[in-house]
Amino acid sequence: MTAPPLLLDTVVALAAAEVAGLASPDEVTAFVRQVAVVRSWTDSLLTAAAARADELATDGAGPGGEHAVRAAARLSHRDGALVARRTGVVARLPL
Numbered sequence: 001m002t003a004p005p006l007l008l009d010t011v012v013a014l015a016a017a018e019v020a021g022l023a024s025p026d027e028v029t030a031f032v033r034q035v036a037v038v039r040s041w042t043d044s045l046l047t048a049a050a051a052r053a054d055e056l057a058t059d060g061a062g063p064g065g066e067h068a069v070r071a072a073a074r075l076s077h078r079d080g081a082l083v084a085r086r087t088g089v090v091a092r093l094p095l
Contacts, residue, residue, distance in 0.1 A: 004041055010034050043086075046073065051087040 014034055022028045050065030057064035065087055070080030 004037060007038065007041060010037055014038065046083055047086045047090055050083050051090065054084075054087060 014031075017031060019031070022031055046069055050069045053062055053065040053068035056062045062068060064084075066080045066084035069075060069083050070077065075083070
């Protein structure tokens with residue numbers, strides 16, 4: 001899976017950021033936008049991993065996507081189910 005352009009730069013900037021030092025609403029908005037970019041990308045990776053775990057489970061290897069991501073990422077049952085539902089939606093999207 002290809003990372004969005006400048007993702008590494010964004011992660012480095014977030015790691016170095018001092019949230020308490022954000023001096024204006026515009027700075028907070030810019031910070032949240034950066035967080036959203038990284039979160040969207042990691043969510044897409046998690047969804048892809050769950051889909052792959054479902055494929056492996058179909059072949060008799062492993063418990064399936066919902067259980068795999070819930071256990072590995074320490075997600076709640078609710079959040080694991082959300083990831084599992086996303087895999088079904090993503091699978092139906094045209095490429």
